[in-house]
Amino acid sequence: xxxxxxxxxxxxxxxxxxxxxxxxxxxxxxxxxxxxxxxxxxxxxxxxxxxxxxxxxxxxxxxxxxxxxxxxxxxxxxxxxxxxxxxxxxxxxxxxxxxxxxxxxxxxxxxxxxxxxxxxxxxxxxxxxxxxxxxxxxxxxxxxxxxxxxxxxxxxxxxxxxxxxxxxxxxxxxxxxxxxxxxxxxxxxxxxxxxxxxxxxxxxxxxxxxxxxxxxxxxxxxxxxxxxxxxxxxxxxxxxxxxxxxxxxxxx
Amino acid sequence: xxxxxxxxxxxxxxxxxxxxxxxxxxxxxxxxxxxxxxxxxxxxxxxxxxxxxxxxxxxxxxxxxxxxxxxxxxxxxxxxxxxxxxxxxxxxxxxxxxxxxxxxxxxxxxxxxxxxxxxxxxxxxxxxxxxxx
Numbered sequence: 001x002x003x004x005x006x007x008x009x010x011x012x013x014x015x016x017x018x019x020x021x022x023x024x025x026x027x028x029x030x031x032x033x034x035x036x037x038x039x040x041x042x043x044x045x046x047x048x049x050x051x052x053x054x055x056x057x058x059x060x061x062x063x064x065x066x067x068x069x070x071x072x073x074x075x076x077x078x079x080x081x082x083x084x085x086x087x088x089x090x091x092x093x094x095x096x097x098x099x100x101x102x103x104x105x106x107x108x109x110x111x112x113x114x115x116x117x118x119x120x121x122x123x124x125x126x127x128x129x130x131x132x133x134x135x136x137x138x139x140x141x142x143x144x145x146x147x148x149x150x151x152x153x154x155x156x157x158x159x160x161x162x163x164x165x166x167x168x169x170x171x172x173x174x175x176x177x178x179x180x181x182x183x184x185x186x187x188x189x190x191x192x193x194x195x196x197x198x199x200x201x202x203x204x205x206x207x208x209x210x211x212x213x214x215x216x217x218x219x220x221x222x223x224x225x226x227x228x229x230x231x232x233x234x235x236x237x238x239x240x241x242x243x244x245x246x247x248x249x250x251x252x
Numbered sequence: 253x254x255x256x257x258x259x260x261x262x263x264x265x266x267x268x269x270x271x272x273x274x275x276x277x278x279x280x281x282x283x284x285x286x287x288x289x290x291x292x293x294x295x296x297x298x299x300x301x302x303x304x305x306x307x308x309x310x311x312x313x314x315x316x317x318x319x320x321x322x323x324x325x326x327x328x329x330x331x332x333x334x335x336x337x338x339x340x341x342x343x344x345x346x347x348x349x350x351x352x353x354x355x356x357x358x359x360x361x362x363x364x365x366x367x368x369x370x371x372x373x374x375x376x377x378x379x380x381x382x383x384x385x
Contacts, residue, residue, distance in 0.1 A: 036328040
């Protein structure tokens with residue numbers, strides 16, 4: 001796997017972030033706090049899974065080993081997934097889902113905004129299709145953070161705990177490795193550290209509006225992009241991949 | 253209390269439901285359904301949603317939903333009613349702000365118009381090119 005070029009690795013990261021985030025959100029289906037919110041959550045999930053399909057099918061073409069988007073999604077083991085740790089964290093309560101989504105959406109938006117001017121025209125194309133949906137996601141999740149943070153005493157407390165708990169997974173979003181650097185040299189992607197400033201500014205202003213405390217600097221988890229995941233991913237894949245593993249090649 | 257016949261029916265249904273072996277994400281318990289219903293019906297007001305499907309057409313009532321305020325009603329409307337390219341514009345109106353005619357007044361309100369044929373524009377031919385009339 002690691003012998004394949006950095007572009008393939010990079011596309012897996014983009015695709016896996018969307019796929020795992022989408023799968024996590026789809027777990028809310030039928031459990032949303034209100035019917036309307038249930039639909040909204042699953043809409044976002046569907047948006048992300050649609051984006052994952054575009055990234056992963058391109059990844060399959062780049063790899064050139066005959067794997068399509070489905071095989072990449074359903075027949076890889078946890079160690080071969082390249083998503084950041086943030087997106088695989090369990091849904092927890094609604095505040096935790098909102099905090100995770102808010103951190104991810106904000107980062108996702110700034111990332112796609114950079115990728116619009118990628119030297120790789122296919123990546124720029126997918127980014128352009130995705131950013132319309134993600135613009136809505138960012139608005140939605142920021143709005144929830146404000147509503148819950150500046151809501152009742154209980155919702156405020158839960159939202160603060162959620163922000164603090166997930167904070168240690170945000171450092172990985174801006175950490176580059178050799179794959180990132182190789183693509184940055186070709187102008188395919190851009191310095192992740194460049195996303196830090198707009199991300200911090202937006203997160204800070206939303207947390208301020210939500211009367212929440214901005215977390216102090218802390219030790220940051222990392223490893224997802226290199227395939228070292230938290231234990232949550234394995235359980236999640238077991239459920240997601242069960243059908244294709246038990247009945248290989250089964251069609252809808 | 254459920255009558256015996258109903259109870260047997262319910263048990264059969266539950267047994268069938270269990271044999272379906274659905275993944276946990278689909279296995280709603282009664283309490284969850286009740287919880288969701290209570291939350292939406294007692295805490296969030298109802299909104300009527302109108303969508304204009306194309307420019308030049310009028311907004312059309314598409315249904316209702318619950319939301320705590322206008323902004324969220326708009327957002328929910330987008331998620332519930334416009335996800336398949338249905339609209340170019342959304343109106344959200346609090347259901348309580350709508351004054352509706354009462355079904356009991358049907359005759360006095362609408363019957364007179366029907367009995368006078370000269371009130372109906374049925375004596376004109378409408379050219380085929382003119383749409384949306």
